[in-house]
Amino acid sequence: MADSTDPNSVKDLKKDDETEEINDNPIEQVRLTVPITDDPTLPVLTFRTWVLGIITCSVLAFLNQFFGYRQNSLYVPAVAAQIVTLPLGKLMAKTLPTNSITIPGTKWKFSMNPGPFNLKEHVLITIFANSGSNSVYAVNIITIVKAFYHRQLNPFAALLLSQTTQMLGYGWAGVFRKFLVDSPYMWWPANLVQVSLFRALHEKEVRSKGSMTRLQFFLAVFLTSFSYYVVPNYFFPSITSLSFVCWIWKDSVTAQQIGSGLYGLGIGSFALDWSAVASFLGSPLATPGFAIANIMFGFFLTMYVVLPITYWTNSFQAKRFPIFSSHVFDGVGQPYNISRVLDDATFSFNEVGYQGYSKVHLSIFFVFAYGIGFATLAATVSHVALFHGKNIWGHFRATFRNQKGDVHTRIMKKNYKEVPQYWFYIILVAMIVLAISCCEGFGGQLQLPYWGVFMACGLALFFTLPIGIIQATTNMQPGLNVITELIIGYIYPGKPLANVSFKTYGYISMSQAIMFLQDFKLGHYMKIPPRSMFVAQLVGTVLSTSIYFGTSWWLLESVPHICDRSQLPDGSPWTCPGDDVFYNASIIWGVVGPLRMFGSKGLYQLQNLFFLIGFLAPVPVWILSKKFPNKKWISLINMPLIIGATGNMPPARAVNFICWGIVGYIFNFLIYKRYKGWWARHTYVLSAGLDAGVAFMAVLCYFTLQINDINGLNWWGLDLDDHCPLAHCPTAPGIQVADCPPF
Template structure:
């Protein structure tokens, strides 16, 4: 009898579990979404109002200016739309309290609008934030302008640059339109970073009851932002070196090996730590908005590459690694000195001079930099096989259900509300925009005396690559908050086909890589609107206008800085404490040399130094297979399903310009909050985690802006003492270790 009772209880528990799972899927299958996103909607709230346009455009312009302005700095300060999301709240409410409510009629039409359609509401706030997101998203083509003017010291037509900026951003709408059914409507594509803003929106607009002995979400947010704002004066002005404290370098001041191991900026960062939140989020984004499984996959990849593969290869002198620094994004010649690209460039044609190149010699990379390219090859092929194995059936089912007009298992409460209450964006809107943008792209490439060097067939190839990879990379981004890049494969393809032309290479990369990245930004914003129940057509209009405005502001800011900041990007000529070191632009410039000037045929074939790296394509393609096989054979072990090979393989893709200290601090913070706190204190996590992320980021942004306009515009960069340097005082970590190599500032080893 007891056995029958136990069996009955087990069956009852199984039924209850299945019922709960069905309820979860009916709401949303992702627990973080269920804990954060509301399932209610008020379709009567006005969205695209006068307040939306004014505050949205101002936010877009300001964030575009600030992000490009700070993007040239040693620790790039990326101000996200969260800052605008916070700042416009009191302004919107002030406008609602003071503006007249009388309708204003547009002459010769039946249209009218009101300056004040009622209380400042959630939907207006979301659209303003989407405007701001367009400004915060970045315009990659400004790096092309920077390397042409600051590194190659050549002139460039501003009209060609403007067209390049606009078209690379707007092409993304075409790819977004093709795949929004898969990457927005599906509840399994949950875009984790959006939950920060969702949580903040609810904090700012919903009534919240203070718990006994606790704080409301708004009180907590105000406390965090005030603390972050006040504290950032320390790493931002008084003590910049606190961004990376490398203890081993202090203990072993003359030991190259220990400094390579201990430097957080130029080595492996063992024992290094940071007290600067900006160092945590600079390159990898906020760890508080990244799922724990993605953080663990990333850190596993980081430790595997940085602490195992690279040291083993370096100290065995693979690729003559000891002739060069342990970690560096620079390019070198056979003597261990910086590669002098001017010696191999034809100044008249701005292309490679073969005779000069053969006389000067091959180009070398630091081992870490070379391995980064190999891992890029592996990431590309791993992304294709991972998505095909783990998501292929789901993609096929969703495509079939979309084609038949059914929603099936891919519909949740949010999708049903959106389809019931709002008209969708017609597909032809995306198609027309794609056609017009492609025509303008042809003009940018073939016009203006062909300054961009990219022919029409190169543009078509770039667009094909972007269209092909938007879906697989979008799936990884929408589920992990980590985006594998297409920059290397685009550089590789055009470098083989059209070598010796650096601007053709970077233009091809931008059309192939950035148009896809822009599509993912748009889809992420569409998902935010999906969660917040925003009319899709209003979303489309705001995104389109915001993208155009942001592109123009990014271009103008870049052109202005390059024309007014003396010696910008030239580290050797900048004054002490100057932040204008352009770390991203330096990597971009070196990549243009590797792939554009020299070309992959002289790097990754038998004519170059790194032909073995091509095997990474095959390795990456095969790596997801064991995890997929184990997940099928042992379906009850969720561990196997959480192994994400593209994320593991691409973990160190940001190095350089990212450093070890960025990864180590990001990983520690992320695992603590999104694994330990999430498991042990789920109630606190659900209430405060995303608010904490938003407050820390916004406080840094506001103080960073204040410091610049109050002090740095007057060339006051900080108090003159050893802590002013944006360095970790590990000079020997940058030294070669091969016998007889002479580099200034480094000992010559025997």
């Protein structure tokens, strides 16, 4: 062994240290998960990639839209395709001919079988599948027009609306790609789950005695999850929320409001179902520990401090309505009759009918849900400016100086051509032109003028970077839906379709941009040529959007009374729960408008203070982090996460948060600290196995049993309910609601 005092030895040690530092990534989870090797000779956009990619994209788009209208909606994630396509790809590699085929009239040649099925082909197929698994938000507009408002919509206008809202995001992705993909500090935690699964499926491991390889571990988890999910999905759906408090106090409205995991505070409730844990908040195994802590603190503060105090002090007449509901009500606690305030001829607000009827009232949770939405957006801007502003500016300058990033960025720049920026800008300009044509043309059916399209694009451009930073570092995405609804609702009130169209162009183009950037980062980690990534994303987006639109149009035209609970036969699954929330939002923001809700003519003016609260909230944390730089835990306090913790409630419920937080604490605090080696090797693979097992069993149950109305034994556990029938009841004296006791 060399003497450490030898000058040459010291130089070698320093050189080794510098090399290790250069080839490192600043994020520990990335260092533990992502390899720093690459083989640029592997074929990528092969015949196998195109065939399997197009098939998986199409199938996932059809299934997710088909199930999206059903009471028990099913989401089939891209991980399902990721697993299925591996044996299919290997089968194609063994059976397809290897000779070259020349495209007639050109010099281009390709082989249907360029060699063994490789990792990069598999990644690109999964990118196609990701496009199919991401829903098309504009379909909600089509649904509420045809199924809730019972009006006609030009099918070409509807298709153009769907395509332009999905494709606009490419422009914003191109603008911020350098900041949110190349930067090593933008690490996109959710991508590490897929990276781990790819490595488990493709890397050969030597199994040590008494242990399993990652692939064997994945298969064991997958089979266990697959086998178990038949219980909550088919035999015993009630275990998605077990609320014992309700069962003990069967006749108490207050007890059921406290104990219901679906319609109340969820105290004492829990679930024995992985889909209840991960379906609304994403996998807790893929969420950083500090983000889990922030979210659960925010959830506790909202659900167990703010909500009980405001409800039981009867703030905003809260006791007249359910404690937890996304519906709108009139002044006597009944569902709001929208036909009395909407002019059928002009499809706009009827002031006379409104004055003779009632103001719109909300449940106390829904009141604060909107206030939380206001505060979250303001806190996001403030937090990013304070904590990341200097780094963003430095990275902005470094981008134009072409400074090198971490090892992954250097490999990508060395081995592959970048996507030219003008590709993104061409798509952006084209989509804006088509969006204006869609909104202004077709007889103005969408009600949104051209200036609304430009304003929505401006909002998306402004918020893509700060919200992208939040998601790239915490795995959580604050939504733009509330701020977009608010702005257009004030500027252009009484036009429900203008409101939801503006929301979709502003919110979804930003959300799509972040999805594209996340996929680009996955390709970055897996060393996929950027131009191949671009082509796969572009084709996958156009294809999946077309299939989402076609599936929704077919169902809306072929299923009698779809989404209309009052007209559907007993037991019909076509209740459209997600579209019901979207429809109620169109009433609040589009028909009645924010001026009559949160302005001088409304009941909820105080909610506007949440903008100021949210903007100021990160300031004390930033000051403390500067005053006590050695206290690293202070900088981990993330006010956008704390404030916006309950931003996706509903459809998420209390029981989902409780179970999500418990599982996240066990894995990303206890196991991460005590058994880091096991955590690094197995956690993300475990997450992928649980997701895949649930998805495959849900599809199997539906297409073999439930599609034929074979729903198992008829017993109380078969209900997708927590058996808290009084949790939705009001508690104000004199308010009469069906199936509720009088007070």
